[in-house]
Amino acid sequence: MKPQHIGVFIEQRNHELLDVGLELLGKARQLADSSGGRVSALLLGKNLTTLAKDLIPYGADTVLKADNPLLEPYRLLPYTALLENICKIYDLDILLLGATRMGMELAPRLAARLNTGLSAHCIDLQLDADGKLLQMVPGWGGGVVATIKCPDHRPQMATVMPGVMKKPEPVSRTGQVLDLPVEEEIHISGPRVLEVHIEEPEGIPMEKAEVVVVGGWGIGGPEGWRLLEELAGLLCGAVGATRPPVDEGWASESQMIGQSGKTIRPRLYIGAGISGMTHHVVGMDESDCIVAINTNPKAAIFAVSDIAVVADYRKILPLLIKEIRARLRDSRIDTCEMP
């Protein structure tokens, strides 16, 4: 197998590394080791000296650092131009990016500029016998996963949603940080950023909650949604959704679980009124325990569930809430601790 040079775009905003970059470094490390190749972390922004060093324990052999005030805050066109140069100069075979809002905007533009293939929201990445990247992408509707390859163009590009790959444990290892030149003119073109407004997140983030109560199309409306919220509140959990409730406005986009939403691995997943489309399942099927409630005994969700309840959630959940209340009264707590 030909040694592969794997690049990982590391997203930072306000000097905070997003976990997805570290998760991808872990995956890139595995792939590089299996091919005798190496991993480069691509870090753009300003005052990055400390952040750059932090990347080596997560698996980077080299940190390619473009450190310049012109690169803060993120702007699409300068970042595209710089990444284009990096891909060409350092001859990357593979480039991985997080499917964050930044990555979703940046990756396709870069792929078009480099005239190479890109696959979105991969759930797994492997190398074939020739060292080419196999990109596993869930296909909609049919419960299938397509394996995509970009055989003839470089770099082979893929995006992965946050939480899909596991963040590696940092280990003591050696690596180097290279400073890249940034030319003034890349700043000229494109929209300018007037301000970046950071909002504090509310409640327990769904990705970190130990219990997630999830509703689908079958919930039927905001009234049923309140039942999910009550149950989640009781279990110190978060409420998640499939796509239709988000489209209907019962839930917000940040609550969406699945291929184009979040990936969760809670200790307990309780799903109500969910058919179990692959799009959703890829975002939850690594939960420790999956409970599904659906009136349709043939619903696909039951095939990925530990506990199946063929019933109307409107009947089950109020009784379950009552039952839990009775048990909690005997034992403990009236407040939830943040995980």
Next chain:
Amino acid sequence: MELSEVFLKRIIVCIKPIPDPKEWGRLRMDPDTKTLIREEIPSVINPLDKHAIEAALEIKDGCGAEVVLLAMAPLESRPVLREALAMGADRAVLLSDKVFAGSDTLATARILAAGIRKIGSSDLIFCGNLTLDGSTAQVPSQVAELLGIPSIMHVSGMDRMDGKRLLITQKIEQGHAKLVAEPPLLLALVKEANTPRYISFLEILAAEKREIATWSNETLKIDVSLIGMSGSLTKMEDLLLHEKKRRGIRLNGDSEEIARQLAEKLHQIGII
């Protein structure tokens, strides 16, 4: 968006007819040919595309810009385009040809970019942020790159500043960013951007008679080695059934009994 004088001449809105998401349960994969069996699932316009059309129409209402809808789709999807026209766009162009079939996102972007150039000069191009069928969200940025114009995704609002400058609100994970941009420009919209207008039954009926310009590759003249399945840089190697990992227990009994068993299970795994 409040506008008075003409400051934009033409806005192109890229839209996509997709199989109705509410019927996706009926989609099946043919295990031999590895293609999707659609079983006559009706097409609808991709939901976010309605927000893109609305954004264009709000500008048209203010300053009279021409609004052109553009789609790459099979000929059968013309009724969906007419329904989109009923919202108030001036005309629609359908790009349809067998050689377009099987295009990946970059090949699709090439075809749309060729259509946009053929329509003529445009100030703004609007798209939905993603389509529900593929959900890649890759096509808008790629169209803009091929046209050599700036693009902004995740657009949740826009206002006019002065001259031709627009103030764009972009959603980011941690909140939002405010950007200043000038046409020519491609914007990909999320649903917070606006509320699509209601179309009455009469308006839909009236749109049924409207012509839709249909362009094949004879009109666009794209090198066929760059489009369709053969022109796509990504290749599908294999298609596997998603592995079902669990075969769980089914709880039986009346509702009270089921609730009791569930609570007991929650206790066993240490949740309560």
